[in-house]
Amino acid sequence: MHEFFRPVIHNALCSAGITTDKPINIEQPADKKFGDFSTNIALLAAKECRRNPRELAQTVIPHLIFPPDTIARIEVAGAGFINFYLAPLFIMQSVEKVLIDKDEYGKGNIGQGKTAIVEYVSANPTGPLTIGRGRGGVLGDCIANLFETQGYEVTREYYFNDAGRQMQILGESVQLRYLERCGKAIEFPSTHYQGGYIGEIAENIYSKQGSSLSEYSDDVQFFKKEAEEIIFASIRKTLERLSIRHDSFFNEHTLYTPDETSITANQRVIDELRKKGFITEYDGATWFQTTMLGQEKDKVLIKSSGEPSYRLPDIAYHITKFERGFDMIVNVFGADHIDEYPDVLEALNILGYDTQRIKVAINQFVTTTVDGQTLKMSTRKGNADLLDDLIDDVGADATRLFFIMRSKDSHLNFDVELAKKQSKDNPVFYLQYAHARICSLLRMAQQEIGFDPASSSDHHLLQQLSSPTELQLGFALLDYPDMIKTSLRLLEPQKMVEYLHSLAELFHRFYQECPILKAEPDIARARLFLSLATRQVLRNGFRILGVSAPESM
């Protein structure tokens, strides 16, 4: 709707002889009595025009030329806001658009012909997925969905490393548990992986190999490989349970592999940064001179052991995203990686890449509450924070929705009891119930009055509807495409949850206040169209969030 208002206001300013470089903001007043939309342009422009904002607004109004039957009323209010009231007819005609566009309703084309890469999860295969990773996974998946609604061709990527030090420790951990299983006395270092799954992997190896590997060896390759396969399979299975998928798995190791000019991607980064004068060597290591950029310390790129630190392949990895030609590059990760990306961005800037294309979505941590008790997350202790356990407990829909129903910048308090509740306290049920209720209503409509709005094209009947409740519901449906755009711009699926919750609420009120099947025939049909349109928007929204839309409950 912003694009509906903006040109009209722009033209009005011109023809009223008002010149301003202030942006034309279109907002939705919190209180409907201030209109469906409003603009503060008169307030912003008042100073440079040296005129009173209210008087300025009055001057503009006669020049606002809208298409017929779209705007019912325009008025100046408050300090100088111009408030717009949509015509009821226009609102209901917008609802017809939902019925025509169906699954396509709400989609846009700002990403048409463009590509985006969204990277998320990216956990190394050292253990099962934790709840914290789950939040990032769902967030990333929803963000990818949001990009797709705008026409972007999206690649969902998982970046992992099966070659580093952590994987070495994993291999050693499994080997030790295996040796223990073979009856050898071992000492298990506290630096190694404590989780019970290590023992399970060792047991699995023992059942296949017996004691044939019980001679201790420095080479843990076999154990590492076994562990990696089993763990990766389990990670993918967990993600699948949440309908989180990836198109591409990028192995960090390829960045260590020489290309046709027998040089590695990592080495190229060093060479290029050195040309720009940002590489120095001391203490036997190779450093990125971030002190030249105002940071306190330089950052190690190649350790004195000769191995790259994680920063170097990270930079090289991001270069591949540019080289692969993505127009939009989105990284989703947890707050524990907060210090990681500024260095990467600095390096990319120095190397001449357009870092404006990179967007970073950082999600804060998750705590779970059981019986009102907050549990502290710890990877080392027990498995209380395993994502699989949570899904077992509350189901995939609740897991997904709870992860994104708070702003990603907020710490998430996951109330496990609430997520299992089957009442309106539980937002999952509240939303799904609205959908199921509409499905039931439509079934009843077939039976009772023999009318199926989905197979009728008498959409114009909607124009009879004019009660405040009906108009509010209609307005919410009209607002849906803007909601998606806002949600995408902020990389914040939580906005969608809020929107859908208020949509469900408006529908429940409508259902309560307006008799549908018992109304006179044309009104009944109109209300069924409105219900069908609501169901459509709920479905479309659920699809973005990855929540199922039950036909009955």
Add this chain to the structure above:
RNA sequence: GUGCCCGUAGCUCAAUGGAUAGAGCAUCAGCCUUCUAAGCUGAGGGUUACUGGUUCGAGUCCAGUCGGGCGCACCA
């Protein structure tokens, strides 16, 4: 010490720099012989942690203070 996030109703959380700061839960009071009551309506509940600043206007932006979280490795 330092970088990032947070501090809003008893609790969990909203509020593109806008108008009287909103929902849900909990509390209290109503609504089913009638399309799913897994629902709806209403009431009470606030010095937006604190102090300054920026401006027509600040929960929002800036500075500082106080509290909480996450990082701050030649680990990823």
